[in-house]
Amino acid sequence: ETGVTQTPRHLVMGMTNKKSLKCEQHLGHNAMYWYKQSAKKPLELMFVYSLEERVENNSVPSRFSPECPNSSHLFLHLHTLQPEDSALYLCASSQEHQNANTGELFFGEGSRLTVL
């Protein structure tokens, strides 16, 4: 148990569906992240929220829309996805110091997404 909880753990959706991934952290951290993990590829940073403000976008397609209502919760809204978006989506949190990320991330168990 890392203190970061993701739901759902598995999701199958069609290309026209709209769904959301949810992440909650119980560590009192002030930064949260969405990462994408695909086979044979490095972890890809999608979004960063620091103090509930988005600070990184990384040219992610607009069919992925993040939302961070408070420092403990993070959502990833999904719509009109493509089959190549099938992957493991990992949420992580960290405690930032002096506006610098320490690099010590605590990951959730991930949401395995399959787009048909």
Added chain:
Amino acid sequence: QKEVEQNSGPLSVPEGAIASLNCTYSDRGSQSFFWYRQYSGKSPELIMSIYSNGDKEDGRFTAQLNKASQYVSLLIRDSQPSDSATYLCAVKDTDKLIFGTGTRLQVFP
């Protein structure tokens, strides 16, 4: 494009041996380096961080950093089957982490 390179493996070692995992990075200005372990079907967890040239030991794990060669390694002494996992090298770039693809380690009895 800043990169972190790792051999994907699998690296197979017998139980009790030393496993040596290597990583190179492209950004000479990088200052912070991390090793994450990811068991199959699980999420990555941080096991070591290193910031200065030389060795840093934590139990059976030793991280080694050589900034001149842009090289960081992880040694696992007395390898156990429970160490079988994928090991991800990560390098901090300003305010984000850049990950390698990971090296899969298999420790056989």
